[in-house]
Amino acid sequence: MFVGKGGVGKTTLACATAMAYVRAGERVLIASLDQAHSLGDALGFRFAHDAGTVPGITGVAPGLDVIELDSLALLEDRFREVVRVLDTGGGHDHGIDLAALDPAELTGLPGVQELLMLVEVAQLVEEDEWDVLVLDCPPTADMMRILTAPDTLLGYVERVWPPHARAMSAAGVDLRRAVLAATVDRIVATVTAVRDLLADHGRTGARLVTVAERVAIAEAERVRSGAALLGLRVDEIVVNKALAPVPPPSGPAEHPAVHWYLGRRAEQLEVIARLRDAAGEVPVVITAHTGREPVGLDSLSALSYAVRARPMLVDNPAEARASSGEPVVRWESGAGLHSVYTMRMPLPVADPATLRLGRVEDDLIVGADGVRRRVRLAPVLQRCTVEGAELDGDRLVVRFRPDPRLWPR
Structure with a gap:
């Protein structure tokens, strides 16, 4: 998972890292949860988006597939499926007509779209067609809300319609209510699997992407705190677009841009040092500014040599449990x-x-x-x-x- 605010090059680094895994012989899928759809922008082409349909997986290079998850399209597709299942239950409708709702009206329900994207990611993981699944996440505030969605929903369901009450409904004579209880049980099981996947330190990890600026670093520190609270494993913090070293000025006649550059780089080094002190055992990785914006497969492939493609998995289950947030x-x-x-x-x-x-x-x-x-x-x-x-x-x-x-x- 690549997490970071806008403008830090999060999507670019996600693509470059995915290519580094491909070069190491892994089968990789990049899945974008960012509704801005910047994944296609970074790769240099546009995905086909037909209204009301769930976008499919596109192969962009040997061993590298990509998908942009459209949460609204997922919502429409899954909502119609739920309505169809409930309609098969027959019986009394008690005045409830879910089909009268438009799926777009449900976008106001907190966490619905976020949960659907996470469920889709979990299903992609279970397909076992790829060795590594790289998630290009939305901006940090949105991503933290997505990560809290499973526990939020499970807590609501447990208090509003606890398991014993659902079991009684499932065994009752009202067929429609029994179908609804079975549907809710299926949703709970699915969301629980998503929550467990996110908290599984042997399978899931995050990389926080930031830049060497005080405001961005402060946000990265808060995100690291939130990730730890939610039990998410943080693999490393990537400081992107760091200025490269240059020779010192030869004298006062040197162009003012050289002095500006050296002063700006000194500020960056100071911020990076502060971040390393605060990061504890989490590695801080520096990625140099590339000059030109890396857009397209060729530029991203060149950038992939500058990022690390180390294994995202923890091979020792005991180590994974010990490092978990439980x-x-x-x-x-x-x-x-x-x-x-x-x-x-x-x-x-x-x-x-x-x-x-x-x-x-x-x-x-x-x-x-x-x-x-x-x-x-x-x-x-x-x-x-x-x-x-x-x-x-x-x-x-x-x-x-x-x-x-x-x-x-």
């Missing part, structure tokens, strides 16, 4: 009602003032740097109250004490 619960001290338990989870907060904690039943709500996650507490912690929390480097530590009303005696 909380780790440990007993710290005491016994019985005087016990203290800790829950630790990776959280490299860019701005500690944004850290927020809350408790809703058996879940802990954690928010930081504009991202919020609902974390299901371990059974032992569900019988405890929150004692306190602190940031320990790049980790959040939350302490719990047993609740006398719930603790077994």
Whole structure:
């Protein structure tokens, strides 16, 4: 996954990296989630987009396929499928006529289009036709919203129509309601698979693309924090369009542009040094400015020699689990009602003032740097109250004490 704000060359680097994988003998698919459709612009051609149809996969070079996912076309296609399934249920309609809705009206429902794109990506992964799937993601704010969509939907469904209620409907005499319950169960299973794929450190990783500017670096730090909170593995941070070194000026008569260039490069080096200090163990990779804008297969192929095509997968499952964003619960001290338990989870907060904690039943709500996650507490912690929390480097530590009303005696 290539994540970054507009203007940092995210799409270009995604294409160049994909070509580097192809050169290493891998079969690669580039999938664009960016509704601006800049993937075709970077490759130098336009994809065919017929209104109301889902664009297909296009081969652009041996071993390299591309697809631009149109979320609205996906919404229209999948919505018609759901209506068709429900119509087969017969029975009473209880005054509900889904067919009366236009699919475009559903675009206002939060997360619907984002979820459909993620589901489509998961299905492409399961097809197993490619060794590497490179995602060109939309701008960072949109991408973070997409990443939170699965947990958001699953949380809503669990509270509005929990599994036991759906099971009762599926076993009831109302055939239409039974079909609806089965459809919702299928949606839940699909979205759960998407969420698990994103959080699987053995299969999925992200590369944050930025430029050597203070504002862009600050955003990259917040994105890294949000990615850690959501359990996404960050492989590296790529600083694009860095100015190359040049000889120092020979004297005061040197052209002013040389002094400007050296001053600008010194500013970039200072920003990069700050980023490396904040990135911790995440590698920071520098990509030099190419001068001319790399557009088209030939230019992108040349750029591919400057990017790394290292494996995106973690071969050791134990290492993948250890590096995941899932909380780790440990007993710290005491016994019985005087016990203290800790829950630790990776959280490299860019701005500690944004850290927020809350408790809703058996879940802990954690928010930081504009991202919020609902974390299901371990059974032992569900019988405890929150004692306190602190940031320990790049980790959040939350302490719990047993609740006398719930603790077994």
